[in-house]
Amino acid sequence: MPAMGDLAEYLTSNDPSFRKARLPALYSDFRSQRTPNPDGYTANLSAWRAALARLAWDAQLPDPATSTTPPRLLLTVDDSLPAHLQSRQFGRPLALGTVVREALENGDLVPVPDFLARKETIYAKTAGWGAVPWSVASWAARQLGFGSGGGTSTAEDKMPKGTYVVLPNLEKAGGLVAEQAAARASDTRFERTFTRRHFERACVADLAVAGQKDRALAGRDVDVLLRFLARDKGLVASDGQTVRIRVEGEDAAVTEEDAAVAQLKELVEDLKHQTTLLAARVDTLAADAKAAVGKRNNAAAMRLLREKKTAEATLGKRGAALLQMEEIAARIQQARDQVHND
Numbered sequence: 001m002p003a004m005g006d007l008a009e010y011l012t013s014n015d016p017s018f019r020k021a022r023l024p025a026l027y028s029d030f031r032s033q034r035t036p037n038p039d040g041y042t043a044n045l046s047a048w049r050a051a052l053a054r055l056a057w058d059a060q061l062p063d064p065a066t067s068t069t070p071p072r073l074l075l076t077v078d079d080s081l082p083a084h085l086q087s088r089q090f091g092r093p094l095a096l097g098t099v100v101r102e103a104l105e106n107g108d109l110v111p112v113p114d115f116l117a118r119k120e121t122i123y124a125k126t127a128g129w130g131a132v133p134w135s136v137a138s139w140a141a142r143q144l145g146f147g148s149g150g151g152t153s154t155a156e157d158k159m160p161k162g163t164y165v166v167l168p169n170l171e172k173a174g175g176l177v178a179e180q181a182a183a184r185a186s187d188t189r190f191e192r193t194f195t196r197r198h199f200e201r202a203c204v205a206d207l208a209v210a211g212q213k214d215r216a217l218a219g220r221d222v223d224v225l226l227r228f229l230a231r232d233k234g235l236v237a238s239d240g241q242t243v244r245i246r247v248e249g250e251d252a253a254v255t256e257e258d259a260a261v262a263q264l265k266e267l268v269e270d271l272k273h274q275t276t277l278l279a280a281r282v283d284t285l286a287a288d289a290k291a292a293v294g295k296r297n298n299a300a301a302m303r304l305l306r307e308k309k310t311a312e313a314t315l316g317k318r319g320a321a322l323l324q325m326e327e328i329a330a331r332i333q334q335a336r337d338q339v340h341n342d
Helices: 006-014 020-027 038-057 096-106 112-117 134-144 167-183 196-207 219-232 256-294 298-341
Strands: 074-077 109-111 162-166 193-195 236-238 242-245
Touching (some): 006 020, 006 038, 020 038, 038 162, 038 167, 074 219, 096 109, 112 162, 162 167, 167 196, 167 219, 193 196, 193 256, 196 242, 196 256, 219 236, 256 298
Antiparallel strands (some): 074 162
């Protein structure tokens, strides 16, 4: 967990909107500036929305749900968030609740359950409030007394608690995956079909924070990313467990055949990984046994040779299984692609 002031300093160092001269305004309760200084008010809102997205994307925000990998496409808002963003000089950001509410109303943040459950694309234009320009809807809401808190309110700026999809980050991740999908457009259907775990390794691992492979997308990130790629972009077909990169004119549903192919491909990949590790283990044991003989430590040498023999036997079995699975995969790929090309 970052120490108090660390995230504020991170923003000062990495975000041009958080240069030191701007910090007093950004950390103030700028809600009162909505009417007398709308440009300044809007600038502060925009700076904070971009800052929250940056901190999430850079895996800087702690996740209350886990102590391991922070999500990069999600933002958890609770009473601890202002404390995490506290500045050593200016204290906590006093209008952060308004920032989050405005982001929710503008669609930059979307509650995770709503995002996952939604049937139509998030870009769909709907009648009613969704079709009303935000400036008009916000003004009307304030007149009715349930707006996001503008005017000269001095009440505490409550945090709208929840876990939200950060849409700008999701679109960024989706764009990066789209580039990889485009590069696979000439691949066969067999080659474009994965289990979720295999898809994460093949297409999502490259989205890790530069130089920090342990900061790849978290599991909940992948949930929303797959939903976005399937529903909103039409780039993949997915049932949550099997993922197929789509090409133009291809069906949007995952079939039983897709699922079987994905599982077979993952088994082949796992067997390849196991044989690589076992081959390295055999080489290491052989070298260690030779070194033990050189030191006249015959007992150690015999033990190492027995371990080497066991590893070689296991390697032989894994290698035979891998060869069999590769032959099956090749036959399935040939038959499957012939069907889809006819």
